[in-house]
Amino acid sequence: MLVAQSVVQPFSRLNILFGGDLMQHQSQIDAARCGNGRYSYSACFDYIRAEVSEADIAIANLETTIGRGNYSGYPAFCAPDSFLYAAKGAGFDVLLFANNHCLDRGGRGALHTLAMMDSLGIQNCGVYRDSVDRERRVPLMIEKKGIRLAILNYTYGTNGIPVPPPLIVNFIDKEVITADIKRARERQADAIIACIHWGDEYVSLPPKRVQELTDWLLEQGVDHIIGGHPHVLQPMEIRHDTVAMRRNAVVYSLGNLISGMYARGRDGGALAKITMYRFGELVYLGALEYALTWVARPGRDGVRNFTILPAARPPLPLYGTSRYKIDEFIEDSRRLFDKYNKETGEYIMKE
Numbered sequence: 001m002l003v004a005q006s007v008v009q010p011f012s013r014l015n016i017l018f019g020g021d022l023m024q025h026q027s028q029i030d031a032a033r034c035g036n037g038r039y040s041y042s043a044c045f046d047y048i049r050a051e052v053s054e055a056d057i058a059i060a061n062l063e064t065t066i067g068r069g070n071y072s073g074y075p076a077f078c079a080p081d082s083f084l085y086a087a088k089g090a091g092f093d094v095l096l097f098a099n100n101h102c103l104d105r106g107g108r109g110a111l112h113t114l115a116m117m118d119s120l121g122i123q124n125c126g127v128y129r130d131s132v133d134r135e136r137r138v139p140l141m142i143e144k145k146g147i148r149l150a151i152l153n154y155t156y157g158t159n160g161i162p163v164p165p166p167l168i169v170n171f172i173d174k175e176v177i178t179a180d181i182k183r184a185r186e187r188q189a190d191a192i193i194a195c196i197h198w199g200d201e202y203v204s205l206p207p208k209r210v211q212e213l214t215d216w217l218l219e220q221g222v223d224h225i226i227g228g229h230p231h232v233l234q235p236m237e238i239r240h241d242t243v244a245m246r247r248n249a250v251v252y253s254l255g256n257l258i259s260g261m262y263a264r265g266r267d268g269g270a271l272a273k274i275t276m277y278r279f280g281e282l283v284y285l286g287a288l289e290y291a292l293t294w295v296a297r298p299g300r301d302g303v304r305n306f307t308i309l310p311a312a313r314p315p316l317p318l319y320g321t322s323r324y325k326i327d328e329f330i331e332d333s334r335r336l337f338d339k340y341n342k343e344t345g346e347y348i349m350k351e
Helices: 026-032 049-054 081-090 106-119 131-137 174-186 208-220 320-340
Strands: 011-022 033-035 057-062 094-096 123-125 140-144 147-155 191-197 224-228 236-241 246-251 256-258 268-279 282-296 307-310
Touching (some): 011 049, 026 033, 057 081, 081 106, 106 123, 123 147, 174 208, 236 282, 268 320
Parallel strands (some): 011 057, 147 191, 191 224, 224 246
Antiparallel strands (some): 236 246, 268 282
């Protein structure tokens, strides 16, 4: 669990790592089945565990509910609790839950998922038990290395499933977001990070409405924006606010961190690393970097489960279709980023 540090340090460096969607298709559930009603997902994260664990704060989008049984993939995602244990074991500190699949098992499923995250000490945001719970937990405040962060999380919708009261899901509502930003300022956040579930699926560039919302969020005082939902990579950039004299990281979509998808562009994603610094009273963005990731499928290349690999330096020998697919993913991703990214750099994960 993250431990707050209340003493402002004269100089500190904070690394925040963001992963894309943590999904659970039926093929993943089948691959994780061990018999006797047990499921194992630990190996899924073996090759990124060091990278995630070494981050000061690691955040990903939980795009499935967690259930007690009757597990299922698309269109109503529900995964065993061992999937959550594996995400925790991989080093993720915060899971975002405001997405279009958070109500796939209704209010009861959402409440069980919240209870499981709380029981494992995984901080979370975006969905709340009631108005009292939301009042207490919005924004999610994390203080580490003398830098105080406010994390906000919103979704465009819940696939038409109505939110059963008193449950609350954070929707993209400018009035609500404005109030939440104001609260973050009142709680003396050094930086406000908005994590938004938005955009169009399987499209490599953000639509106009997403670009307009990005501009609006930055105008309201959000410092950094991390997007999800398209299930493919979209560009990332550093913006310059010449009036407020600040730099803002914007990531439109990190794609899939793990899923059962295998179509072109949907079989991988990226980890985005934001480096922030404190120098006296000044807190500022240092860098925005990314590392490409790709998912190896069971039955090939010696893996028994869906396994996240560092794409640029895969730790497994890949042959045939797998070699072709990972090379295709890397080439497509770099072509997209070389054309549209601004002031970002690719880094290679350590072995």
